Amino acid sequence: MDLLKKIREKKAVVGIIGCGYVGLPLALEFAKKSFHVIAFDIDADRVRQISNRISYIPDVPSAELGACIENGTLEATTDFSLLSQVDTISVCVPTPLRKTRDPDVSYIVESLARITENRRKDQLIVLESTTYPGTTREVLFPELEKKGEYEVGADYFLAFSPERVDPGNPRFNIVNTPKVIGGMTPACVEMAEALYGSIVDRVVRVSSPESAEIVKLLENTFRSVNIGLVNELALMSHALNVNIWEVIDAAATKPFGFMPFFPGPGLGGHCIPIDPHYLSWKARQFGFEARFIELAGMVNGSMPHHVLSRIAHALNIQSKCLKGSRILVVGVAYKRDVNDLRESPALDVMTLLEMEGASLSYADPYVPELRLGSTLYQSIDIGKKELLKSFDCAVIITDHSKLDYRHLLDVLPKIVDTRNALKNIPSREKIVSL
Numbered sequence: 001m002d003l004l005k006k007i008r009e010k011k012a013v014v015g016i017i018g019c020g021y022v023g024l025p026l027a028l029e030f031a032k033k034s035f036h037v038i039a040f041d042i043d044a045d046r047v048r049q050i051s052n053r054i055s056y057i058p059d060v061p062s063a064e065l066g067a068c069i070e071n072g073t074l075e076a077t078t079d080f081s082l083l084s085q086v087d088t089i090s091v092c093v094p095t096p097l098r099k100t101r102d103p104d105v106s107y108i109v110e111s112l113a114r115i116t117e118n119r120r121k122d123q124l125i126v127l128e129s130t131t132y133p134g135t136t137r138e139v140l141f142p143e144l145e146k147k148g149e150y151e152v153g154a155d156y157f158l159a160f161s162p163e164r165v166d167p168g169n170p171r172f173n174i175v176n177t178p179k180v181i182g183g184m185t186p187a188c189v190e191m192a193e194a195l196y197g198s199i200v201d202r203v204v205r206v207s208s209p210e211s212a213e214i215v216k217l218l219e220n221t222f223r224s225v226n227i228g229l230v231n232e233l234a235l236m237s238h239a240l241n242v243n244i245w246e247v248i249d250a251a252a253t254k255p256f257g258f259m260p261f262f263p264g265p266g267l268g269g270h271c272i273p274i275d276p277h278y279l280s281w282k283a284r285q286f287g288f289e290a291r292f293i294e295l296a297g298m299v300n301g302s303m304p305h306h307v308l309s310r311i312a313h314a315l316n317i318q319s320k321c322l323k324g325s326r327i328l329v330v331g332v333a334y335k336r337d338v339n340d341l342r343e344s345p346a347l348d349v350m351t352l353l354e355m356e357g358a359s360l361s362y363a364d365p366y367v368p369e370l371r372l373g374s375t376l377y378q379s380i381d382i383g384k385k386e387l388l389k390s391f392d393c394a395v396i397i398t399d400h401s402k403l404d405y406r407h408l409l410d411v412l413p414k415i416v417d418t419r420n421a422l423k424n425i426p427s428r429e430k431i432v433s434l
Ligand SMILES: NC(=O)c1ccc[n+]([C@@H]2O[C@H](COP(=O)([O-])OP(=O)(O)OC[C@H]3O[C@@H](n4cnc5c(N)ncnc54)[C@H](O)[C@@H]3O)[C@@H](O)[C@H]2O)c1
Pocket: 017, 018, 019, 020, 021, 022, 023, 040, 041, 042, 043, 046, 092, 093, 094, 095, 107, 110, 111, 128, 129, 130, 131, 163, 164, 165, 166, 167, 270, 271
């Protein structure tokens, strides 16, 4: 049976490489639509957890995962020789930055090595990891062509399709978020469209893998630049003694031509602080300086320092200083209602506070412990009034919805609110805003 027919009849075996925030929900979605899915990961512990029907990704309910493991539609493995048994391969591995802030595509290269060792004719390979324009054509394609045994668009199919998952978003998920696809040949696009069209409501074709690669970078650069703009306005409004959140809410009543973005303690997560640098790195190779990206990076990167100065102000009001004060950091995940700490601005703020000699604790219902340098912190229970009373100040970095902010306000002398979490509290004496 040819590959297109196999995919359309859901008889194709779907392979997913990388079972993280992106790969595991994707594997589950294909399994729920009755494809047989083999999920690959180098992390034996993750594979064991999946096989034991335990989900470590909040958006993936263990019950749904367990049902697919039980009925045999989903299996997980560290055995990459099984790649020869799959018909499609979606690559969902990390793409971080190096210390020099250059792209680190080593995880993609490593996955590619495993694919080339174990591939066979008639497979569709789709890169989903966020990366710089040209990765599919300049990194994947030459390796897949090296032996000269298979022809792209005839013997195998290669495409790029960016993952757009927004962890913790109750409204948009894999199914109702359109999937963009750019293939090496029209047959590659057709194949990838058939695959993803069987799990998502809408597939959007673009003319090349490069366009699809840039689509994702544009989306995240758009966010980074707009957040940079409101962060700059927040700093300005602070000087002008104007409430920036009130300004944004009022501006957002305009029914056209405006989209609200909100200031905060800095960027976090695996995407927005990182992806724009993939684009500016590539642009630099063509002698082009991506000025908006750099400027937004500078403004957003300065926010943890601004937060530090607001904490110093909150202490100053009490005739105290940072050194030796007891500070409670409330919410450390990079955004509301998730357990992901990657690139979280809380880590920057905590590092700055440690450098100033403050004594730190944190509370986050989603993050039981965190390591900062050589110190292992454990989340405290903010329900314990006596414990809370010992702090000089709290700083809300992440506004998780299940935290009891009124209780915090009752007990603590000052709270620095970087997220406007306390907007509905009429009495403002204890609150220092961003
Ligand atoms: N997390 C998000 O919200 C999000 C959203 C859109 C796009 N992305 C992009 O998707 C990609 C994956 O991100 P993520 O958040 O899922 O990462 P993650 O760290 O949660 O998961 C990556 C998984 O890949 C595994 N892995 C690493 N190298 C491997 C290899 N050679 N073979 C097999 N498995 C390997 C890791 O063990 C891990 O389980 C990145 O490029 C990211 O930028 C992420």
